[in-house]
Amino acid sequence: MGTYYGGRVYVVDHPYAQMVLTRIRDRSTGQIEFRKGLVKLGRLLGFEIVRTFNRVEKTVITPLGKEARGVEIPDIDNVILITVLRAAMPLTEGLLKVFPNAKQGVVSARRVEETYKGGLEFEIELNYVKIPEFHGHEVVIVADPMLATGSTMTRILDEVHKRGRPKRILFATIISTKPAIERLLAADERAEIFTVAIDEGLNDRGFIVPGLGDAGDRAFG
Secondary structure, eight states: OEEEGGGTEEEOOOHHHHHHHHHHHSTTOOHHHHHHHHHHHHHHHHHHHHHTSOOEEEEEEOTTSOEEEEEEOGGGGSEEEEEEETTTHHHHHHHHTTOTTOEEEEEEEEEOGGGOOSTTOOOEEEEEEEOOOOOSSOEEEEEOSEESSSHHHHHHHHHHHTTOOOSEEEEEOSEEEHHHHHHHHHHOTTEEEEESEEESEEOTTSOEESSOSOHHHHHHO
């Protein structure tokens, strides 16, 4: 796992994660395999996120009546997963395999591509927002496969801020761009980003290149 930007961005460079990413980048990969790839990467992102959680020692008694020392991870049960519909649904499915007790929020967000004029500014249309209130001990994870311009994520970050101050605010993505990363980190000094790759930039439609295309369309046909 590589670390950049003062420890607030984590790139999952595990060979298995990079193999799965390579397969879903391939334009010949079909809908089912693509969606399963997002699930796999969601689980791997979850494992890497857990690496950053605090651990406490714990002793248990085995079936043989012997003590065994291990660890407990308290925050694993304090997670709130926020899914950006619809593209992040398979990603969340993978994250839930690591955080099965997570509370969940959903945001239906659409980039208004008709008004896009280039750069990092997209108009974002929020059709539905349902996020739990925060009480200070939660680890919030916002899941969206592509962090292209940062417009959607910063808009969702505004909604997160309205609901209190969680312990941590994390963003789980598959592919990001450096300008979007910098924009999101500047929007909140506590924001942390977990991604599988950082790509070159954007095309004239605001899509990441080389990227993997429209994640929602490829996952759901």
